[in-house]
Amino acid sequence: MKSVFLLFILALIPTSVLATEASGIKLEPVQIDVNDRASLQRGARLFVNYCLSCHSAAYMRYNRMGQDLGISNEMVEQNLMFAADKVGELMTVSMPAKDAKKWFGTPPPDLTVISRARGPQWIYNYLRSFYREEKWPGRWNNAVFPNVAMPHVLYGLQGTQRAVFETREDGTKVIAKFEMQQPGTMDKAEYDAAVRDLTNFLVYLGEPAKLVRYHLGLYVLAFLVIFFVFVYLLKKEYWKDVH
Ligand code: HEC
Known part of the structure; x- marks a missing residue:
């Protein structure tokens, strides 16, 4: 009876929690504030520079984003638009899905509502948990999303870290910590702040009406x-x- 009860309880735990537990990484909390315009603007800049080449945000238009974030159309055109001609266009991606599938094995998903699917805390930790995979030279792995097909596109900022493993009593190998091999242009605090801005922006993207609702x-x-x-x-x- 007891074990049936235990199974029942286990079934209630989302598998993602088990997965992150198994990799040994605890998800750190992140303070999200979609009323922090400066943070959203910094996040938007990171997003168009580092993410939009592979991922689309195809349910958002550039000018709507500009309006919400207090950025003029001219500023949007000059600083945030690399993959479109007109400020009224959707934030689509130029990479054809077929090629993306060939290159990465799995096409990069649209990120418009990713913050709703995964939650801000997951995204924040995901973007901080890439490490060099020693089993496959030249490739990345991720402690929050094991065997992910996405490369660590922010390694220039964060630097390159490797995972240090430990073996638990039950024999499972988990990541104990990360070790910086080659630092990036940002230190840890700066990188965490940048990723928070990016996560903040993705939360806004998932529900732009949040800004209106809060007001x-x-x-x-x-x-x-x-x-x-x-x-x-x-x-x-x-x-x-x-x-
Ligand atoms: C070089 C192409 C590329 C770039 C640039 C890129 N990604 Fe990805 N991303 C991928 C691929 C491919 C996947 C699918 C991974 C998988 O399913 O294994 C992915 C998956 C993700 C996921 C997980 C989606 C899920 O399944 O829940 C998130 C979140 C994400 N990317 C965020 C970002 C952010 C934020 C940036 C910008 C900092 C970014 N990506 C830049 C290729 C890219």
């Missing part, structure tokens, strides 16, 4: 505060006669 929320709260004053006065008025 609306402030108005609703302000309304409730004012409304409360009147309700309170009214209550006092009614109870005056009862007492």
Whole structure:
């Protein structure tokens, strides 16, 4: 009976949790703030420079992004548009899906709503967990997404790290920590901050209406505060006669 119960509990745990546990890497928390415009702008810049060559964000238009992030159309055209001609175009990718499949074995998925599918914490940790795979020279692996087909496109910033393994009591080999082999242009704190910006941007991309909703929320709260004053006065008025 006990083991059936245990199986039932195990079935409730998402497999991704088990997978990350097995690789020994704990997901670190990340503070997301889609109202931090400067962070979103930095994230957008990283995204178009490092991700848009393989991944599309095909449900977002450049000018909508510019508007939401407070960047003028001219600035978008000059600084953020490499794969499109017009600012009203969707953020598609120039690489044909067929070629991408041939090169990587699996085509890079569209990233518009990836933050909803994976969650910000997963993405933040994924982008920090690439390491040189010693079994396959010249290739990358990832502790959060084992055997991933994506290369570490940010290694110039983060540097190249290798995984140091340890063997657990039950015989499984897990990653104990990472060791920096060749530093990149950023130190750890700078890289973590950059990846946070990128994750922040992907969260925005997954739900641009969040910005509108948060602003609306402030108005609703302000309304409730004012409304409360009147309700309170009214209550006092009614109870005056009862007492
Ligand atoms: C050289 C091409 C290439 C570039 C550039 C690239 N990726 Fe990828 N990415 C891939 C491929 C291929 C996959 C599919 C991996 C797989 O399924 O094994 C992938 C997968 C992913 C996933 C996981 C999707 C899932 O299945 O849940 C995320 C998240 C992601 N990429 C984010 C990014 C971000 C952010 C950037 C920019 C910093 C980026 N990628 C740049 C090729 C690329």
